[in-house]
Amino acid sequence: MKIVRRATLCLLAALGCLAGLIGGGEIARAEPGSYHYSFWGDTVVAPAAYKATALLSGEGLGIGAFKEPDDLYVSADGLIYVLDSGNNRIVVLDSQFKPVRMIDSFVRDGQADTFANPQGIFVTERNDIIVADTGHQRVVHLDAEGKLVKIVEAPKSEMLNANFAFQPVRVAADRAQRIYVMSSGVFDGFMEFNADGEFTSFMGANKVQVDPADYFWKMLSTRKQRSQMIMFTPTEFTNLDIDDEGFIYATNGDRFGDTIKKLNAQGNDILRREGYFSPRGDIRFSPAVGPSRLIDIDVGDSDMYSVLDSNKGRIFTYNGDGHFMYEFGGLGNQLGEFNTPTAIERVGEDFLVLDKALGEITVFRTTEYGRTLNEAVRSYYRGDEDKAYEMYQKTINMNANLEFAYVGIGKALLRQGDYAEAMKYFKRGKDQKNYSKAFLLYRKEVLRERFPVIMTVAAVLAIGFLLARKFRIINRGKKVAANEQRAV
């Protein structure tokens, strides 16, 4: 099955290259490995949206090798914060990837304090640095100069067990200085701390996912057996990010269900899943490898977000409606492939992927195709439909398999009043709802235009029918008269 798929992919890729050769430079070449999912769930080739251009390592930057770095964050002003966990330091790079400074200690009560195996970092709009200092079981909040603002220690609350262990691994903060902490071993969701560092509540717990087979065996077993089995607990989150409006995007490690969530202040999932498939990474996978395991999420502008799959080392990007845009990366030894990817971050249009075991950061830059598609999605998000129309036209010239782009074009055409053409594009994008909308308008238009003709034909038919009936009656009368005559 897999081999067949790969063979078809190769064949398609070869065809794509051939088409590229014939068609000249206009058509973007399909890179082997880049793919898209069609409406029918088939894997189809797609041009690469991102290409690896550079590899950053600690030695290369002249600051000593990174040792098991766990997280990175890009601040609003484009500074890159790398959390070098094994070396217990934070390395700050500028947007040209030159080291600016290093933070490995801070002053607390007049004494120098350090980190111990920190695993998560977040930088606020004011460039405050928040670090999940996992080894010390605390969250450290530093200001832009690296001075200590506050330390969040293990909270005491009625909501928590007596033997609760505070192990913060990922952090995020919103504009109101609330800190959201993902603590390992906590099943109740994210821990929310207020601006003063006091624990307020849990939010956005995952639902318990029960495997029917497990449930069946559990039903059959005795109480004693059951007590030794694994409990059905909600899965933990694997990562979080926060967007400009304060919504938390979170990923979890479930095998099925919604693995990406957008949480509002109440902790409800409000992610739009209007795409052909619910966003969850790969939708086709071999049972041996299993589905994508999402371990990081990054929210970009215009509601676009990307998730990192640790299973296959791929990065998937979706737009705000949940349409799958593009995929890149993978596990391997070449440039643009990783060993153990652990974090992704956007720097403007570019992507940074952090590899934990190798201690390297791969820089990905957009291709022509990726730029056009990003711009199309942005224009559409802004409501600039003319620009979106133009950009979507460009993208489908480069990738005819991008079905949601047809819908984008259709919507622009619908607004322009070209209903027949809009219907065509909605049909290509398999969008029945919008097709129906365009069709109703088109039908009305046609009927209005042809009204005189239609009414004339109807009137002629009605009169003809009446005449025919009358004629038949007369005929029958004649026949009856003839018969009577014969009888006489």
Added chain:
Amino acid sequence: MSKGLFKFPLYLIVHPFNGFWDLKYERSKKANLILSMLILFLLVITNVMSSQYSGFLVRLYNPAEMNSLMEVLYVVVPVLFWCVANWSLTTLMDGEGKFVEIFTSTCFALIPMILINFPWIWLSNVISLQETAFYSFSGNIAVCWSLYLLFVGNMTVHQFTPSKTIGTMLLSVAAMGFMAFLCMLFFSLIQQVVSFFSILYQEIVLR
């Protein structure tokens, strides 16, 4: 004659009791058989055309999976299965119907599926999403009508009471499932036998 040939099926679907009686006792078997074949053929055509030409709003189909030959099988195989299952059962249950009569009555019962669905192939192209309710509604009507005709046809052909007819029809469906299972078994066994001989042949040839 030819006018009556085409008028009769239309008479039958609105007057099933008289129609099926005439079908069994009054009309020529040969003409019935020809008409039945024609009906099956038209049903196949309807199905093929509806999967190809139905409106986008009522049928989203993957062109890669569309196969006209399979559509033929989807019509012919269930009808034949039904006839064989019904015949096998009713012979044991004192049914008066011969196999030909069961076959013709079954085919005639399928007429509404053609009459209603065929115009909808084109109508479905000029409806909106809200109006697709009419499409599915009329499709359901066609199925119900056909089932009713099948019921009356079966009752008339075998001269059963209504309750007995319903019983045999349900049993026939079960028998169809059984037959499908046996067919699968048969084909998989045949496949193994064939592969055995082909391997044997290869061994001898390549030695």
